[in-house]
Amino acid sequence: MSEAILSVEHLTMRFGGLIAVNDLSFEARRGEITAVIGPNGAGKTTVFNCITGFYKPSQGRITMRHADGRTHLLERLPDFRIAQVAKVARTFQNIRLFSGMTVLENLLVAQHNPLMSASGWSIGGILGLPSYGRAERRAIEKAAYWLDKCGLTDRADDPAGDLSYGPQRALEIARAMCTDPELLCLDEPAAGLNPRESLVLNDLLRFIRKEHGTSLLLIEHDMSVVMEISDHVVVLDYGIKISDGAPAAVREDPKVIAAYLGVDDSEVEKVEAEVGL
Amino acid sequence: MPLDTAPAAPSPVARAMKDALFAAIIAVGVFGPLLAFKTTQDMQNRLIVEPRWDLLAVVVLLVWAGRFLLSLWRSRVQPETTAAIGSHLLWGLVPPTVRVVIRNGLPPAALVALFVYPMMILSLTGGSGALKWIDNFGIQILIYVMLAWGLNIVVGLAGLLDLGYVAFYAVGAYAYALIATKVIPATFPGLGVWAFWICLPIAGILAAFWGVLLGFPVLRLRGDYLAIVTLAFGEIIRLVLINWTAFSNGYEGISTIPRPSFFGVPFNASDSGFAARFGFEFSPVHRTIFLYYVIVCLALLTAWVSNRLRKLPVGRAWEALREDEIACRSLGINTVNTKLTAFAIGAMFGGFAGSFFAARQGFISPESFTFMESAVILAIVVLGGMGSLIGTAIAAVAMIGGTELLRELDWLKAIFGNDFDPAQYRMLIFGLAMVAIMVWKPRGFVSTRMPTAFLKSRRAVSSDHVKEGHG
Numbered sequence: 001m002s003e004a005i006l007s008v009e010h011l012t013m014r015f016g017g018l019i020a021v022n023d024l025s026f027e028a029r030r031g032e033i034t035a036v037i038g039p040n041g042a043g044k045t046t047v048f049n050c051i052t053g054f055y056k057p058s059q060g061r062i063t064m065r066h067a068d069g070r071t072h073l074l075e076r077l078p079d080f081r082i083a084q085v086a087k088v089a090r091t092f093q094n095i096r097l098f099s100g101m102t103v104l105e106n107l108l109v110a111q112h113n114p115l116m117s118a119s120g121w122s123i124g125g126i127l128g129l130p131s132y133g134r135a136e137r138r139a140i141e142k143a144a145y146w147l148d149k150c151g152l153t154d155r156a157d158d159p160a161g162d163l164s165y166g167p168q169r170a171l172e173i174a175r176a177m178c179t180d181p182e183l184l185c186l187d188e189p190a191a192g193l194n195p196r197e198s199l200v201l202n203d204l205l206r207f208i209r210k211e212h213g214t215s216l217l218l219i220e221h222d223m224s225v226v227m228e229i230s231d232h233v234v235v236l237d238y239g240i241k242i243s244d245g246a247p248a249a250v251r252e253d254p255k256v257i258a259a260y261l262g263v264d265d266s267e268v269e270k271v272e273a274e275v276g277l
Numbered sequence: 278m279p280l281d282t283a284p285a286a287p288s289p290v291a292r293a294m295k296d297a298l299f300a301a302i303i304a305v306g307v308f309g310p311l312l313a314f315k316t317t318q319d320m321q322n323r324l325i326v327e328p329r330w331d332l333l334a335v336v337v338l339l340v341w342a343g344r345f346l347l348s349l350w351r352s353r354v355q356p357e358t359t360a361a362i363g364s365h366l367l368w369g370l371v372p373p374t375v376r377v378v379i380r381n382g383l384p385p386a387a388l389v390a391l392f393v394y395p396m397m398i399l400s401l402t403g404g405s406g407a408l409k410w411i412d413n414f415g416i417q418i419l420i421y422v423m424l425a426w427g428l429n430i431v432v433g434l435a436g437l438l439d440l441g442y443v444a445f446y447a448v449g450a451y452a453y454a455l456i457a458t459k460v461i462p463a464t465f466p467g468l469g470v471w472a473f474w475i476c477l478p479i480a481g482i483l484a485a486f487w488g489v490l491l492g493f494p495v496l497r498l499r500g501d502y503l504a505i506v507t508l509a510f511g512e513i514i515r516l517v518l519i520n521w522t523a524f525s526n527g528y529e530g531i532s533t534i535p536r537p538s539f540f541g542v543p544f545n546a547s548d549s550g551f552a553a554r555f556g557f558e559f560s561p562v563h564r565t566i567f568l569y570y571v572i573v574c575l576a577l578l579t580a581w582v583s584n585r586l587r588k589l590p591v592g593r594a595w596e597a598l599r600e601d602e603i604a605c606r607s608l609g610i611n612t613v614n615t616k617l618t619a620f621a622i623g624a625m626f627g628g629f630a631g632s633f634f635a636a637r638q639g640f641i642s643p644e645s646f647t648f649m650e651s652a653v654i655l656a657i658v659v660l661g662g663m664g665s666l667i668g669t670a671i672a673a674v675a676m677i678g679g680t681e682l683l684r685e686l687d688w689l690k691a692i693f694g695n696d697f698d699p700a701q702y703r704m705l706i707f708g709l710a711m712v713a714i715m716v717w718k719p720r721g722f723v724s725t726r727m728p729t730a731f732l733k734s735r736r737a738v739s740s741d742h743v744k745e746g747h748g
Binding site: 052053054079080081082083084089090092096097098099100101102104105108109110111112113115116119121122125126128132136140143144147153156157158159160161162175176179 | 582585586589590591593594596597599600601603604605606607608609610611612618726728729730731732733734735736738739741742743744
């Protein structure tokens, strides 16, 4: 078993009186695909927003361990530093592309930080130094590589808003990958995809993990995706972790079945006692 | 029932006729009480009603004819939107090959025209008449082109609605005026002739500094809130300039601001002046022509820099910020710095323009930096198509040139009688023109966006996808 790339310890997120996530601890291991599942409103996206810095957790610690041994405490970093320094990239449940920019430009924006230093914080770029030209050509090559992987090469010069839903999802993943992340967080990547597109997505995610060594953390409702590709599943319900383990084990867990399907009236008390309510 | 018994659709002409008839009836109702009766005094000073049926008939007839033609034309081009019709009407008549030539040839042609314009005017009108055409039309329009290009960085690219842009224009103008009239004479009087060239960069830097200063408090604001704070900022600067008389001399403003020199050679009738030095006969038009070329260069610098920046990562980050700020942050873009650079660079060009304005006028007061100026500059940017340099330039020519031209409408007196003052209708005509353009082209003259990079071919992005920005 490989070491943990992301450790979430005692994470609690309160919104006023509402406790969206309560004392959650789990780990995502390097090179694995970890899925966070749970019924609607279980707090999955809140966990994601805490990890990627869009929310500041009320309590708890989120540690990111890089392959070279550096660690970052994500709850202390501002959101843009989490992508820039801690190398955690994310996608969004409701797709957030730059719809008025072309597909290629979307991927170039994702390479902002390396390009920015190559352009000498714009000064060298304004003067037209050749080093920036080279950096931009490399950036376009990298974008072209990811376009090829997502099957979007033909659409490179179309506005991102022109793509249909499936390709937009793929482009968002490609854009996140252009930031060279060590951990890629995907918020419902298969939502709205048809079964065929789901299969293509599975292949893309496996490719990302295998060829780029990027670990994945994903929220998903589509069980065919979760059971098919994930190595490790964390189940949330009402902000509490109710199960954690290999997909096959989680699937058999009575608490998970109870959370998703409910239980017979006769068993309610027993299950409640088990879950700790 | 066979299908052919379905009532035939009325012919377009009949429909248009019916439509026009309704419009005419409404026109009678609306204009009847207003136009048909006029109260005047007769010889015995009694108030009498004078019917004006002929006038009413003319107006109603005009409405009828206009509505008839409009609905006839609409029915011909039913499936297209009015916006599409507008662009097709002019552009569609042009064959595609000619279109490419126009598109590629327009910028260089405009550039050449820009440089020969003062010479052309001079040879056409001679001495005194040229002054008005170069100054009121040339320089005045170019100042606004430059301001609009500067504001375009903030509003058009970064999508941050700034209603207080005139503040930076004022900062630049007062920076030049105060340094040139107070600081330089007190410290290095010998540098007096170089004052403009020394102060130009200082004014730009100061304005950029104020841009950052404005940027900080508004970083978290969006939309209406951002607009209100920037508006207030513009007013604060103006009110400080009015009330801090020890600093800015209040309403009286600052006069006798040194005029720019020809790189150290002053424009005067003395032996060391420009005319004597270069063997011309002295004429005030020399300075005006020189100022014209200075503002041409400043405006082109603005265009060049903003065009260059757009293709750099910082420019892409501005546009990405306009499209989706949250996505920007998830990609590791420091949105704080990105916004501040947009404010600072936009403000810097405003500062350059301000210092040029002070040098050209020789006198400035807070009156020149009212909210109206901000509104005009913003209107130019919006009218031009947000983000487009050429569209913005066209809009500036139309708006500023148009309002200047309205001063020249004395011939209208021949039609409407001697007590008609066209200048009083300027804002009315101006407003109508803006409404018309926004109906015709809701996203401005140039409503497409050119991508900054391409893999195979550069294709314009339709405005349907491009966002206006949330701020």
